[in-house]
Structure formats: C-alpha cells, structure tokens
Amino acid sequence: MDLIFFLLFASIAVGCGISLVVQKHPIASALSLIGVMGSLAVLYLLLGAEFIAAVQLIVYAGAIMVLFVFVIMLLNAAEEAPSRKTNWPSRLLGVPLLAVFVALLAYLFDKMSPSLGTVTFGAFTTGGKQIGRSLFNNYLLPFEVTSVLVLIAILGAIVLARKEID
Amino acid sequence: MPNAEELLRFLPEMILTLAAIFLMLWESRYDEHDERPGMPAAALIGLGLAAVASILAGAAPGSAFRNMLIVDSFATFFRLLVLAVGALAVLSASPFLRQRRAEGGEFYALLLLSLVGQSLMAASNELIMVFIGIEISSIASYVLAGYLRDDKRANESALKYFLLGSFATGFLLYGVSWIYGLTGTTNLNEIAAILGNADIAPNAMFSAVAAALMLAGLCFKVSAFPFQSWAPDVYQGAPTPVSAFLSAAPKAAAFATLLRVFFTAFEPVSDRWLPLLAAVALATMVIGNLAALWQTDVKRLLGYSSIANAGYVLVAVAAHSTLGISAVLFYLAVYAVMNFGAFAVVALLEGSELSDFHGLAKRQPVTAGLMAVFLASLIGLPLTAGFFGKFYIFKSAIDAELYWLAGLGLLTSAVAAFYYLRIIVVMYTKPVPEGRGEMAAPAASVQAALVFSAAVTIGLGVFPGWLLDWATRSSGLLR
Numbered sequence: 001m002d003l004i005f006f007l008l009f010a011s012i013a014v015g016c017g018i019s020l021v022v023q024k025h026p027i028a029s030a031l032s033l034i035g036v037m038g039s040l041a042v043l044y045l046l047l048g049a050e051f052i053a054a055v056q057l058i059v060y061a062g063a064i065m066v067l068f069v070f071v072i073m074l075l076n077a078a079e080e081a082p083s084r085k086t087n088w089p090s091r092l093l094g095v096p097l098l099a100v101f102v103a104l105l106a107y108l109f110d111k112m113s114p115s116l117g118t119v120t121f122g123a124f125t126t127g128g129k130q131i132g133r134s135l136f137n138n139y140l141l142p143f144e145v146t147s148v149l150v151l152i153a154i155l156g157a158i159v160l161a162r163k164e165i166d
Numbered sequence: 167m168p169n170a171e172e173l174l175r176f177l178p179e180m181i182l183t184l185a186a187i188f189l190m191l192w193e194s195r196y197d198e199h200d201e202r203p204g205m206p207a208a209a210l211i212g213l214g215l216a217a218v219a220s221i222l223a224g225a226a227p228g229s230a231f232r233n234m235l236i237v238d239s240f241a242t243f244f245r246l247l248v249l250a251v252g253a254l255a256v257l258s259a260s261p262f263l264r265q266r267r268a269e270g271g272e273f274y275a276l277l278l279l280s281l282v283g284q285s286l287m288a289a290s291n292e293l294i295m296v297f298i299g300i301e302i303s304s305i306a307s308y309v310l311a312g313y314l315r316d317d318k319r320a321n322e323s324a325l326k327y328f329l330l331g332s333f334a335t336g337f338l339l340y341g342v343s344w345i346y347g348l349t350g351t352t353n354l355n356e357i358a359a360i361l362g363n364a365d366i367a368p369n370a371m372f373s374a375v376a377a378a379l380m381l382a383g384l385c386f387k388v389s390a391f392p393f394q395s396w397a398p399d400v401y402q403g404a405p406t407p408v409s410a411f412l413s414a415a416p417k418a419a420a421f422a423t424l425l426r427v428f429f430t431a432f433e434p435v436s437d438r439w440l441p442l443l444a445a446v447a448l449a450t451m452v453i454g455n456l457a458a459l460w461q462t463d464v465k466r467l468l469g470y471s472s473i474a475n476a477g478y479v480l481v482a483v484a485a486h487s488t489l490g491i492s493a494v495l496f497y498l499a500v501y502a503v504m505n506f507g508a509f510a511v512v513a514l515l516e517g518s519e520l521s522d523f524h525g526l527a528k529r530q531p532v533t534a535g536l537m538a539v540f541l542a543s544l545i546g547l548p549l550t551a552g553f554f555g556k557f558y559i560f561k562s563a564i565d566a567e568l569y570w571l572a573g574l575g576l577l578t579s580a581v582a583a584f585y586y587l588r589i590i591v592v593m594y595t596k597p598v599p600e601g602r603g604e605m606a607a608p609a610a611s612v613q614a615a616l617v618f619s620a621a622v623t624i625g626l627g628v629f630p631g632w633l634l635d636w637a638t639r640s641s642g643l644l645r
Contacts, residue, residue: 112369140168141176141231142294145286148183149302152279155190156309159272160324 185212193271323403338383
C-alpha cells in the first residue's frame with residue numbers, strides 16, 4: 001500500500017516538476033509548483049515525518065505559493081515571449097551535460113547502494129515535541145541567528161522597493 | 167542557558183546587530199536626501215566595539231552554543247579582518263553617497279549586518295551555522311550592490327549577483343544535505359571523525375561528491391573558475407565603495423569557511439579534492455589575468471584582477487600545509503587593504519574608464535601617488551605588501567612540491583603586471599583631458615582610508631614579520 005502511494009506521488013512530483021519548467025504561462029508554472037510541494041508533503045508523511053509534512057504544506061504550498069500567485073497576478077504577467085537570441089552553446093551543451101550528471105548520480109547510487117542504509121516507510125517517529133526540544137537546545141544559536149537573516153530580508157525589501165519621495 | 171563565556175564568544179555579532187538596529191531607528195529622524203552627519207561615526211563606534219569584543223573573545227579560545235561556534239585565533243583573525251574592511255567601507259562610502267544624495271541609515275545597517283554574517287562564517291563549526299552565515303552575508307551584499315536604485319547598472323548587478331548567488335547556495339546546501347545523509351551530523355569535528363574512521367566511513371566516492379558540491383558553492387563565493395563570471399559584472403555595476411567591500415570582506419570570509427570546512431571536516435578525504443583544488447587555482451589565475459588584459463574599464467579590470475587574486479589564494483590552499491594557511495591569511499589581509507585602496511581611488515573619479523585616469527598625476531598628485539602604491543602592490547613589486555603576499559603563497563606551493571602550479575602562477579602574475587602598469591602609465595604620462603582642471607582634494611574620511619591603506623601596504627612591505635607571525639599563530643589552531 002505504502003509503495004503504491006509512494007510511486008503515485010513520486011511520479012506526480014516529477015511530472016509537476018517537468019511541467020513547471022515546460023509551461024509557458026507563469027500561473028501554470030506556479031500551479032505545477034504547488035503540485036510538487038503537495039506531493040512532497042505526502043512523501044514526507046509516508047516516511048512518518050508528520051511535522052515536516054505539515055510544515056511543508058503550511059509554509060511552502062500555503063504561504064510561499066500564495067505569495068507567488070499574488071505577485072504574478074499583480075504584475076499581470078502574460079505568456080512568456082520566446083527570447084530573441086538563441087544561446088547555442090547552452091542549448092547544445094545543457095541537455096547532454098544534464099544527462100551526464102544524472103547518469104553519473106544514478107551510477108553512483110547503483111554502485112554504492114549496498115553500503116548505504118535504506119529508509120523504510122514510517123521509519124521516523126520524532127514528533128513536534130522532540131523537534132522543539134532540539135531546536136531550543138542544540139540548535140538555539142542557528143534558530144536565533146535566523147532572525148538576523150529575516151531582518152536583512154525586510155530591510156533589503158524596503159531599500160530596493162520603497163517609493164522615491166520627491 | 168548559555169553561560170557568560172559563551173555569550174562573550176558571540177558578543178561581536180551581538181554588538182554589530184545592536185548597532186545596526188540602532189542605526190535603523192535613528193534613520194527615522196531624517197528625510198530622504200538629508201546628510202546623516204553622525205551616522206558614519208556611530209557605525210565606526212559599533213565596529214570598534216565589535217573589534218574589542220573579538221579580541222576579548224579571542225583571548226579565551228573555546229567553543230560556544232553546543233559547538234555551533236568555535237572561537238580560536240583563526241576566527242579572531244578573520245573577524246578583525248572583516249571588521250577593518252567594514253570600517254574602510256564606511257569611511258569611503260559616506261562621502262560617495264552624500265555626493266549622490268543617497269546616504270541612508272539602511273546602508274550602514276546593511277553593511278554591519280553583512281559583517282555579522284561574515285564574522286559568523288569565520289567562527290562556525292557547524293554546517294548549518296556556515297550556511298546561515300553565508301546567507302546573511304550574501305543577502306546583505308545583494309542589496310548593497312543594488313543600493314543606488316536609479317542606476318540601471320547597479321540594478322543589473324544586484325539582480326545578477328542575486329540569481330547566480332542563490333544558485334550557488336543551492337549547490338552548497340545540496341552538499342550539506344549529502345554530508346548529513348552520509349554521516350548523520352553537521353558538526354565539522356564529528357564529520358571528520360566519521361570520515362576518518364575506516365570502519366564507519368561511507369564510501370569515499372560519496373564523500374568526494376559531497377565535498378565537490380560544497381566546493382562548487384564556495385568557489386562561487388570566492389569567484390573561482392568556473393563560477394567567476396559574475397564578479398566583473400557585479401563589481402562594475404555596484405556603487406564603487408560597495409565593490410571595494412564585496413571584493414574584500416565576503417571573499418575573505420568565504421576563504422575562512424573554505425579552509426575550516428575542508429581542512430577539518432573533509433581532511434580525511436583530502437587526496438580526492440586537493441588535485442581538483444589545484445586545477446581550479448590554475449584555471450582561475452589564467453582566466454582572471456588574461457581576461458583583465460582586454461579591459462578598458464578600471465572597475466571591471468579590478469573585478470578580473472580579484473578573480474586572479476582568488477586564484478593565487480587557492481594556490482596556497484592547495485598547498486595543504488600550515489605554511490599554506492598562514493600564507494592565505496597573510497595574503498587575504500594584504501589584498502583587502504591594497505584592493506580596497508584601488509577601488510576607493512576609482513570611487514573619487516568622474517567615471518571608471520581608463521581615459522578618466524589620464525593625467526591624474528597632474529590633477530590630483532597625492533591620489534595618483536597612492537593609486538600607484540596600491541597598483542604596485544597588486545603587481546607584487548618589492549617594498550610593497552603584495553610582494554611578500556605572493557612570495558609566501560608561491561613558497562608554500564614550492565614546499566608542497568607543486569612546482570607546476572607555482573611556476574605557472576608566477577607566469578600569470580607577470581602577465582598581470584602589464585594591465586596594472588598601464589593604469590600607472592596613463593596617470594603619469596597622458597595629458598589632462600580637455601575641460602578637466604585640477605581635482606578637488608577628496609573628503610577627509612576618504613583621505614584617512616586611503617592613507618591608512620597605503621601605510622599598511624608599504625608598512626607590511628617593509629616589516630611583514632608581525633602580520634606573518636600573527637597569521638602563523640592563527641593557522642596552528644585550526645585542526
């Protein structure tokens with residue numbers, strides 16, 4: 001049962017991922033991204049990581065994607081115009097190099113798979129409580145310092161986007 | 167609850183953050199185009215306090231916050247280095263921005279916050295902290311590059327920097343996730359312990375892939391081949407004092423991270439990444455120096471020169487020795503000052519084309535003389551700091567029996583002499599262009615920054631010993 005769900009949602013994730021890149025209209029791309037995020041959340045759930053699954057849905061599929069869609073609608077982005085210049089080297093080399101990269105990764109995983117541990121469905125049992133504990137004990141400093149990062153993001157948005165007062 | 171010692175080790179970052187927040191609050195008292203007379207001084211006071219805190223924290227080395235940070239003399243060296251660059255940036259940026267009626271508290275706040283990131287990068291002992299430090303430093307840098315919003319080139323530069331930078335961070339993070347998957351930890355010492363223990367170490371091929379991914383991310387940050395193409399565009403487009411800052415401080419911090427991550431965590435698999443690093447070093451020197459030959463825009467030229475200089479530093483990293491590390495520290499400090507000086511002079515001129523330098527010696531003799539000192543140091547002439555910087559780098563490569571790397575590196579740095587000399591020649595031999603009379607003397611704070619940089623450049627060229635001693639002391643504790 002788990003395997004069927006895994007295969008189903010993994011293929012949805014890959015399909016949506018491809019559609020995200022191929023689609024010409026920004027809204028269609030954004031919707032595909034929601035598909036990727038959602039099916040990833042199901043995969044996390046299958047592994048037993050409920051907390052991550054919930055965060056994935058709330059933060060990515062919820063907050064971030066809503067922002068994306070808002071921005072696209074505000075800018076009234078139309079269908080992508082094909083760029084005038086065709087960059088031949090990147091076209092000619094990009095796809096084969098990507099294929100080489102993927103083949104290399106696949107080869108590596110195949111060759112080394114016996115020495116790697118495997119993950120089973122429902123293997124994770126850590127809940128929100130343990131995550132909270134480790135966040136405020138071992139990972140206190142990164143947690144706090146992230147607030148500086150958020151501060152910079154706000155400051156940066158103001159610097160770059162405020163209106164000129166004249 | 168962290169104890170007082172641990173808080174002291176994190177004090178420099180806290181001071182910088184508080185100073186940045188103070189400047190942001192103060193900003194609300196001014197109108198958009200006003201001058202902010204007290205702000206550079208306040209920023210400098212913040213930097214000074216942070217430097218004092220770094221020295222105090224460095225006096226009692228140790229780790230903090232469950233091994234997230236490690237404050238040793240290596241971290242202290244880099245903390246003081248980036249703070250010094252920050253102070254120079256404040257000094258040269260405030261007249262530059264006032265002239266363009268764009269001075270703002272946000273600028274100083276962003277500068278200080280970006281230093282928080284760089285200071286964390288130098289002291290991180292955890293891949294998660296490394297990542298957050300890099301992000302803090304980078305995001306602040308992207309915004310600083312686009313700070314002059316009405317300038318199209320600055321916008322382009324910021325956007326390019328942001329897109330490529332985020333892409334590179336993706337590589338870095340992917341590498342971090344690999345290493346966590348392989349070892350189950352993100353602590354650098356624990357990673358080294360697992361990779362070094364033959365019984366539990368994952369297959370070395372996997373560790374090498376993780377190392378390669380992280381190297382790709384860090385190579386972008388130090389603008390090494392093949393991730394160098396952003397540097398000239400960004401440095402050319404960004405406001406000149408910002409270019410000066412970007413080419414010195416974030417780069418030094420990225421080298422600190424590179425050294426710490428690869429010389430501790432990936433030390434057990436060093437035979438896999440060292441040849442790659444040597445090849446990257448060579449390609450970076452060749453590409454940077456050859457491309458710089460054709461430039462007519464001095465900012466762009468200095469951008470390519472910063473690529474070439476990253477290549478020299480990588481040579482010393484590839485030497486993989488204590489001498490190599492101290493050569494890296496020495497050269498980064500020297501490069502920060504001389505390169506900053508050169509950029510600060512460019513910031514004074516009307517434009518950054520080579521023709522803007524024509525006859526500079528007649529228009530503003532002192533500035534031209536200082537520029538000549540910085541360029542001579544960038545060439546690596548004796549009696550300047552650049553000479554000893556290059557000397558220690560290539561000596562460490564020869565000691566490590568990397569003769570080909572040292573030889574080819576010296577060859578490319580001889581090529582480099584041509585494009586630096588060209589600037590000196592036009593300054594002293596070309597006539598003053600029509601319609602350009604004598605230039606006003608630069609603002610006092612810029613003069614202070616230039617004279618300080620030149621004094622350090624010449625001072626270290628005559629007495630390099632103390633900095634080298636300090637660098638050597640700071641390299642010993644690393645492992």
